[in-house]
Amino acid sequence: MFSVAMADTFHDYNGLASTAPRPVRKKFAKPPVKVACLPCRASRTRCGGQMPCANCVSKDRECSYLPSKRGGPRKKKEKSSLSPEREARQDDVPYNAVPSPPEFGEAPGMFTQIDELSLPGAGLRHLDFQSEIPSMFQSFFTGDGSQSHMQVPLISPPLNSPSPQPFVRTYGSELEILNAYYDFIHNYFPILPPRASPPCRDRPLNCPVPCSTTSEPMMMYRPRSPLSLALSAILALIPHPSDLEPSSTASVLQRRTYAHTFAQLANSTIEAECDLDLSSTDPGQALSAARPFVGRERFHSQAPVEYESLLALLVLSVYEYSQRGNLLKMRYRAGQALAIALDKSLHAQMENDEFSEARRRAWWMTYYCVIQGSIVSTTMPAIVINDPQFTTPYPSFSSDTEGWAILIQAQQVLVSATQFIGDLNKCLSSQSGMYYMFERMQQLDSWTHSVIAQAELLPLMPQTSDFGDHNESITAQSIRAISRIKLSSAQIKTHRFRAFSDIPLFIKRHCDLTAANPNTAPTPINTKPAGIHNVTCSCSNLTSFERASSTEYMTPSDSSTSSDIHTDVQPYAPQYSQYPFASGFPYSTQQSAKICLQAALVISRMFHSLPVPQPLSDPQQQQGRPLPRTMPSFACCLMQSSYAMFMIYYKARVAKQLAPDSPGNERGGDSTGHLIDELRQGLERIIAAVSNYSLAFEALDGMRDEIEGAYKTAFPLASV
Secondary structure, X not given: OHHHHHHHXXXXXXXXXXXXXXXXXXXXXXXXXXXXXXXXXXXXXXXXXOOOOHHHHHHOOOOOOOOOOOOOOOOOOOOXXXXXXXXXXXXXXXXXXXXXXXXXXXXXXXXXHHHHHHOOOOOOEOOOOOOOOOHHHHHHHHOOOOOOEOOOOOOOOOOOOOOOOOEOOOOOOHHHHHHHHHHHOOOOOOOOOOOOOOOOEEOOOOOEOOOOOOOOOOOOOOOOOHHHHHHHHHHOOOOOOOOOOOOOHHHHHHHHHHHHXXXXXXXXXXXXXXXXXXXXXXXXXXXXXXXXXXXOOOOOOOOOHHXXXXXXXXXXXXXXXXXXXOHHHHHHHHHHHXXXXXXXXXXXXXXXXXXXXXXXXXXXXXXXXXXXXXXXXXXOOOOOOOOOOOOOOOOOEOOEOOHHHHHHHHHHHHHHHHHHXXXXXXXXXXXXXXXXXXXXXXXXXXHHXXXXXXXXXXXXXXXXXXXXXHHHHHHHHHHHHHHHHHHHHXXXXXXXXXXXXXXXXXXXXXXXXXXOOOOOOOOOOOOOOEOEOOOOOHHHOOOOOOOOOOHHHOOHHHHOOOOOOOOOOOOOOOOOOOOOOHHHOOOOHHHHHHHHHHHHHHHHHHHHHOOOOOOEEOOOOOOOOOOOOOOOOOOHHHHHHHHHHHHHHHHHHHHHHHOOOOXXXXXXXXXXXHHHHHHXXXXXXXXXXXXXXHOOOHHHHHHHHHHHHHHHHXXXXXXX
């Protein structure tokens, strides 16, 4: 009855619709959009919901959206807020063939948390995309590793809630911006020659900014050079000394707004200075005409003005990575700088004059940034890393003549290790070419150790009272520490598969290998923990690996067994049939795990040793507030370090739990406990370092949150 009545009603309605005149549509008959843009919300204008909306297009203003928590239907409890890629990986976690050891029932979930740290661009927040992006588009951002943390938790402050006015770090002259560059940026990113004048007091403009997101930010002074504009984008992210609540939503939003405005102005200035005057009027003669003349005063007295656009692009490349979380734009800005550098033949400059140091730093920092974009995105470099055409000598530090050479070599080693991972994954998938990978692993490890030996040779520090030499010596020490971080990260990338290939979950998730045969009888294993040397888990026995019939897997070590593990203790998991070429690796799992452990701890110590900005400040400015380090383009090394330490912690926990409770093993138990404590301290240093960076750079918030989350899972009673 109900269905017939509904059908009749529907029939009658169709008949009326075909004969009755169509009613006039009311002005607001169309329901409002769920989220209106900020300018329309501020002006109480009806918004179309597009990006950009029609109102903003007609009024030629910036259209931006901010999530609103008011109104809307009640949200159902979601099962997961992860991206499709992460959900797919999480679905693979329950590995029923691997019973968990005592007190380690949450091992699969914990491994999921740890495994996220090893992904390209892990933890980076992406500020260029709002959290309302439909999930159907998320795969586009996660596919190249450029987006692994979609949520941007920026919440509007409650209405009528009094809060101090935010301050943004801006400066009133080119000279003050240059001085701030040496205070906050130069020690980590020396794109300019040493100071040409004594340091001055750091005096950012002490004016509160209005809390408005609907208009262009008010600037007391607009920098003239694209380089000073790009530097201002970085400096604006550093909390102002007069800001009473620098972590408040209003302050963070204003710093973000000012920084992005400076970055956009820098880009537009670069485009304007690269334009040919005849391009719009006579394109046929444009290429044959003289290059446009830039009549601006030099930003640095020893750096030619025509290099400022190139240097600005290098700064913007780091800005896109560390603040916006945009790996694509990071590589794009570095590629633009490379095009300018090659056009100016900076790669083959042999002259010695007053600008030679500026040319050398401009070229090798361009080289550094291009390679860095390849490392963080795991893509092929845009250049040949050892191209014989690159003949420009390295820059120099008066206190460390080898510092620049070591930095460039460390960058070359790290990008080679990154390529090694990709090639190894392909060989594992195809089960071919492993003998070649074994040789590459040995060569890469030998190369890394050679550069590490150079980096650990401390230079002779000349005693000098000159301000320029003193500041450059701090920069030289910082560059050495960054080089050690990169070399240690290369070690982890080279050894991490071999180091953790004895963990069942690692094999399941990284190698697509078959699960264990449930009919296979358990095989005894060694469970005597003695530090990292014997930290292992139940699946480290590789003696029963089946030999492949193909001679491609045969290596000189095939005649020897890969393990001589024996014990009377019953294991907690069955034996695993893994790849047939495991014994061909030139390193055992214990050797590779030890290398990864040492490298991870070195990274944590080197980040801790990096200098913290110490500008000369006015007495009335607030003292004691921590200042962030800047230019963390190598923050991916933090993730590599934490990943290795969590994986070794997993192995150590299993070994400790499986160790027999007998007096003879007290020494081994103490050794494993000491190892776990050392890992905890190393992770705390890593968290402190990334927390310091995140004081300024929003994209690194995700890194901090992911490492802290895994840390609290591993050490629930510890406090960071």
